[in-house]
Amino acid sequence: MDHEFHQLRVAEVKRETPDSVSVRLEVPEPLRGTFAFKAGQHLTFRREIGGEEVRRNYSVCVAPSEGLLKIGVKRIAGGAFSGWVNEALKAGDTLDVMAPHGSFCWNFEAQARRHYVAFAGGSGITPILSLMKTALAVESQSQFTLFYGNRTSAGVMFLEEIAGLKDRYIDRLGVFHFLEDEEEEIQVFNGRLDRAKIDVLLSSLVDPAHVDAFFICGPGPMMDAAEEALQARNVEPSRILVERFTTGPLSAAQAAAARALEEKAAGLKMSITLNGRRMNVTFDPANRSILDNVRAAGMPAPFACKGGVCATCRAKVTAGEVSMKVNYGLTAQELAEGYVLTCQATPVSEGVSLTYDV
Numbered sequence: 001m002d003h004e005f006h007q008l009r010v011a012e013v014k015r016e017t018p019d020s021v022s023v024r025l026e027v028p029e030p031l032r033g034t035f036a037f038k039a040g041q042h043l044t045f046r047r048e049i050g051g052e053e054v055r056r057n058y059s060v061c062v063a064p065s066e067g068l069l070k071i072g073v074k075r076i077a078g079g080a081f082s083g084w085v086n087e088a089l090k091a092g093d094t095l096d097v098m099a100p101h102g103s104f105c106w107n108f109e110a111q112a113r114r115h116y117v118a119f120a121g122g123s124g125i126t127p128i129l130s131l132m133k134t135a136l137a138v139e140s141q142s143q144f145t146l147f148y149g150n151r152t153s154a155g156v157m158f159l160e161e162i163a164g165l166k167d168r169y170i171d172r173l174g175v176f177h178f179l180e181d182e183e184e185e186i187q188v189f190n191g192r193l194d195r196a197k198i199d200v201l202l203s204s205l206v207d208p209a210h211v212d213a214f215f216i217c218g219p220g221p222m223m224d225a226a227e228e229a230l231q232a233r234n235v236e237p238s239r240i241l242v243e244r245f246t247t248g249p250l251s252a253a254q255a256a257a258a259r260a261l262e263e264k265a266a267g268l269k270m271s272i273t274l275n276g277r278r279m280n281v282t283f284d285p286a287n288r289s290i291l292d293n294v295r296a297a298g299m300p301a302p303f304a305c306k307g308g309v310c311a312t313c314r315a316k317v318t319a320g321e322v323s324m325k326v327n328y329g330l331t332a333q334e335l336a337e338g339y340v341l342t343c344q345a346t347p348v349s350e351g352v353s354l355t356y357d358v
């Protein structure tokens with residue numbers, strides 16, 4: 001993967017709701033290959049704010065077939081980057097952007113006849129919109145059901161666009177909105193998408209046994225509730241695709257165990273490959289993670305969230321052993337293939353060798 005940042009010009013900033021915008025980026029011809037993406041992937045942005053480098057990931061909200069590159073950005077309380085995008089960013093500005101990445105993806109096939117179900121909350125709609133449009137466009141016989149939770153109707157991102165898709169794919173797309181702060185006539189559509197409501201939906205509106213894949217993206221509690229409800233119905237993990245934007249802190253016990261492991265790893269030698277260059281790095285617990293040790297050694301290893309969520313810091317272990325504090329960004333298959341999130345990783349053996357060039 002290309003780990004460089006590229007300067008892309010902003011073609012359009014469109015207000016979607018009072019606290020969100022969509023941003024369309026121009027991709028010059030020589031960078032078309034670099035910025036080709038799969039539905040569900042995201043982009044890493046970099047900007048200096050208040051003398052500090054800030055990195056954020058935002059999901060692409062269009063289908064690859066649309067020939068556009070567009071993200072949705074919801075302002076979060078105290079969010080330096082999202083606040084700046086919502087208030088100050090305008091057409092003609094440039095943004096530092098890394099090539100698309102992420103594994104919240106599905107292999108859509110033209111001949112398939114499938115049923116997909118998505119649970120989205122708030123700005124979690126962005127990657128799901130990309131997946132939904134792609135599923136409907138690529139698989140002309142497939143069905144898609146969207147359960148979309150928000151606080152108010154005014155805060156629903158892409159409301160008109162989703163209504164347009166509903167008209168266009170009238171027989172194949174089902175859309176159900178859930179509002180926390182507004183009363184609907186039908187009781188089930190009031191309130192948040194919690195476990196009890198999701199259980200009702202899985203018993204009445206969709207039968208998990210006949211669903212090929214579930215896509216889940218939104219606030220943590222909603223995602224946990226959806227995942228737990230599906231697991232309780234014995235849906236195989238390979239049919240549950242989850243994309244997290246943020247995660248909570250470690251418990252005190254987890255943090256203490258992670259710290260002890262870092263201390264134990266002091267002095268372990270690692271061989272790191274990045275951008276075709278190989279370097280030996282000695283683990284220093286003061287730098288906490290393999291990622292920060294690699295960067296402290298002068299290698300510009302990629303990262304964004306540093307919270308185990310976005311997988312921007314992904315690398316492959318080719319020798320030795322490492323341990324991760326948390327992993328919300330890698331699939332079971334990636335883990336089996338030896339990938340780790342270096343922002344969460346500590347070496348637990350001598351002779352760890354890992355490469356970012358995969």
Ligand code: FES
Nearest residue numbers: 304306309311343
């Ligand atoms: S930087 Fe996001 S998972 Fe490591």
